[in-house]
Each structure stands twice: as structure tokens, then as C-alpha cells.
Amino acid sequence: MPHPTSAGRRLHRPVLDWYAAHQRDLPWRLPQRSPWGVLVSEVMLQQTPVARVLPVWERWMSLWPSPSDLAAATPGDAVREWGRLGYPRRALRLHAAAAAIRDAHGGAVPGDEATLRTLPGVGDYTAAAVAAFAFGARATVVDTNVRRVHARAVTGDALPAPALTRAEVDLATALLPDDDTDAATWNVAVMELGALVCTARAPRCAECPVAHLCRWRLAGSPTYDGPPRRGQRWEGTDRQCRGRMVQLLRDSPGPVSGAQLRAVWEDEAQRDRCLDALVADGLVEPLEGDRFRLPG
DNA sequence: TAAGCGTGGCT
DNA sequence: TAGCCAAGCTT
Structure with a gap:
């Protein structure tokens, strides 16, 4: 069996060509978008579908076109404008990140992964994504879409394991095209393929540019047999x-x-x-006389 | 490391 | 229908 990397390199051209033809024109991908716009989009997109993010991102960027603009607002304003995106602590952390960018980075979103990683709410994925998408950096971007595409096309599994493994990051790094420009496009192209074609349920293999190379398909598309995924309860x-x-x-x-x-x-x-937890998290501010508000 | 953290659409 | 899932982060 060939090394996974050499097999993986045959994926490059078909996926890059597919992306050129099928990419969505999202506002945070336009040439005139700012690194700040990219950072805002990445935080909003954490566990939240694109369709729900779009209108909130547009309004957010019109209200606060720079990190300093957001930092000048109250955390409560950020939580209110976050609307129903979910996980409102992300709004708080984005506000804190904006303050850190203003106070420690001259108001400009940093371009290197290590510095991005120090910002509140920015983990490994988001740091790599901002470095790659906003600054064209050579970064290993591994999100749930990338993990699924790699699991199927290269590893031959129906779905990735519940938690990200070191092996997956190493594989993603090995699969990066040598050419820096191709590498930058590759990162977003694999994500897009996972989002539009290689979806979690009912993948559109007939539309996939690498279906003929996909190890999962070549193995007969076996069903997922890994450890059980913990479903999130909600009611109560x-x-x-x-x-x-x-x-x-x-x-x-x-x-x-x-x-x-x-x-x-x-x-x-x-x-x-x-309520105590919300206050401790900074999402709710208690006032005198048994009254409460979003943090001011 | 695994659990906690929102919300809503889709199958 | 009731899970499953969505560009994760933090502790």
C-alpha cells in the first residue's frame, strides 16, 4: 500500500479544481474583507451553520468594523447582537479578544498562529483558520469537515472519531500541497467539500471530484463502527x-x-x-434591588 | 480527557 | 419522531 501522503497528493488537483468551480461566495471570503471580518466569521461559525451566521455577521461588521469599535462597546451589546447564534459566551470572548487586540496588538488582528492562539475564544482551529484565510499563511486547518473528508477519502472510515487525534493533525499537515498558494486554497477547498458534498449524513458522492479515489467508497462505504458519540440532551x-x-x-x-x-x-x-453560573460567566450582571441585566 | 456550553434545521 | 448535526473552546 502506498504511503497515505502519496495517495493524498492525487487528491490535490481534483479538489482544487472543484473548489474553483463550486465555492460559495461568502462575504468573509471577498477580496476586500478584513482579517477582523475573518476572525468574527470564524468565531460565529464555531458549531453554528453558515445560513444562521450570515445576517448576524453583516450587522456585526456594520456596527463594529474594527476590533477597537467592538472593544468600545459593552459586553452586553455584543451578547445582544449575537442574537440566537447560540453559545453566547462566544460573544463575550470575541469582545475580550477585541480588547486584547486593541490593547496588546495596536488594534490589528495578529497574523501568526501562536499570537492568535492567545486570544480569548481562539483555539487551534480558529488560529489556523485566521492565519490561513486572512493572511494566506501555511497552516494546518482541521475542522469537522476536514476531519470527515480525510477520514473517508484517505483513512477509509465513515466518520472521524469523537475527539481529534494527533494522527489526524499529522495527516492534515502531510496532505498540505507544497506550493504555498495551493496550500492556502487547499485548506478552504477541503472544508468546502466537506460542507457541500462530503456531508455527515447522505454524502453526495455522485458530485464528488475524488469519489474514484475515496478509500471509504472503494471499501464499499461501510457504516460507522467507532466508539459511540454522546448525544446532547436538551429538555430540562x-x-x-x-x-x-x-x-x-x-x-x-x-x-x-x-x-x-x-x-x-x-x-x-x-x-x-x-443564574449564579451565568453571573460567574459574566453573561449576567446583578444590580441593586434584585434586578439583572446583560453586562454593561 | 471528557463534559459542559445554545440553537434550530434536517432526516 | 427524536436524534443527529453544525467552520470548537474551555476547564
Whole structure:
């Protein structure tokens, strides 16, 4: 069997050509977009579909076209504009990142992965993505789409394991084209292929440019046989409780009373625990006289 | 390392 | 229908 890397190199041209023909024209990919716009998009896209991000990104960028603009707003403003994207702590962290960019980086989004990685809410994936997409850097970008494409096309598995492994990162690094410009395009092209064609359920193999090379297909498209994925419960969870309280605050122009806040959840112990946690997280600010608001 | 953290669309 | 899933990060 050939080394995975040499097999992988045969994927380059078909995937790059497919991307040239089928890429979506997303606003954070336009030539005139700023590194800040890319960073905002990457944070918003963490666990959130493109369609839901689009309108929020547009408004966010019109309100706060630079990191310093966001840093000048309150954290509560950021949480309110975040709307229903979910995981509102991301809005808080993006606000904190903007302040760090203003205070420690002269107001300009840093271009190297290591510095990006120090920003709140920026992990390995987001640091690599911003370096690659905003600055054209040679970076190993591994998100859930990339993992799935590699798992199928190269490794021959239906789906990647629940958690990212070192082997996957090493494979992704080995698969990067030698040419820097091709490498930059490759990163976004593999992600796009995973998002549009090599999807988690019902992959569109008939439209795939590398179906003839895909080890998973060549093995007869076996079903996933890895460790079970832990499904997230929702009904009755702290997350649902927290979501209701933040939604009430978000939809209220000013502070709300403790009575209003408590009315969104029956279970008293759970409600109190969640409210305490929201305050500890900085998503809710307690005021005098049993009143609460988004952080000011 | 695994669990916690929102929200809504899709099958 | 009820899971499953979506450009992850933090602790």
C-alpha cells in the first residue's frame, strides 16, 4: 500500500479544481474583507451553520468594523447582537479578544498562529483558520469537515472519531500541497467539500471530484463502527434554563427584575444554580434591588 | 480527557 | 419522531 501522503497528493488537483468551480461566495471570503471580518466569521461559525451566521455577521461588521469599535462597546451589546447564534459566551470572548487586540496588538488582528492562539475564544482551529484565510499563511486547518473528508477519502472510515487525534493533525499537515498558494486554497477547498458534498449524513458522492479515489467508497462505504458519540440532551438541562434567561435579558431593552427572570424556569434549585453560573460567566450582571441585566 | 456550553434545521 | 448535526473552546 502506498504511503497515505502519496495517495493524498492525487487528491490535490481534483479538489482544487472543484473548489474553483463550486465555492460559495461568502462575504468573509471577498477580496476586500478584513482579517477582523475573518476572525468574527470564524468565531460565529464555531458549531453554528453558515445560513444562521450570515445576517448576524453583516450587522456585526456594520456596527463594529474594527476590533477597537467592538472593544468600545459593552459586553452586553455584543451578547445582544449575537442574537440566537447560540453559545453566547462566544460573544463575550470575541469582545475580550477585541480588547486584547486593541490593547496588546495596536488594534490589528495578529497574523501568526501562536499570537492568535492567545486570544480569548481562539483555539487551534480558529488560529489556523485566521492565519490561513486572512493572511494566506501555511497552516494546518482541521475542522469537522476536514476531519470527515480525510477520514473517508484517505483513512477509509465513515466518520472521524469523537475527539481529534494527533494522527489526524499529522495527516492534515502531510496532505498540505507544497506550493504555498495551493496550500492556502487547499485548506478552504477541503472544508468546502466537506460542507457541500462530503456531508455527515447522505454524502453526495455522485458530485464528488475524488469519489474514484475515496478509500471509504472503494471499501464499499461501510457504516460507522467507532466508539459511540454522546448525544446532547436538551429538555430540562441547565443549558435550556440558561438559554431562556439570557434570551429574556437579550430581548429586554433594560434591566429585568429577579421575579421576571425566575419566571422562565420552574425548578427553583436549578434556576438559582444557573443564574449564579451565568453571573460567574459574566453573561449576567446583578444590580441593586434584585434586578439583572446583560453586562454593561 | 471528557463534559459542559445554545440553537434550530434536517432526516 | 427524536436524534443527529453544525467552520470548537474551555476547564
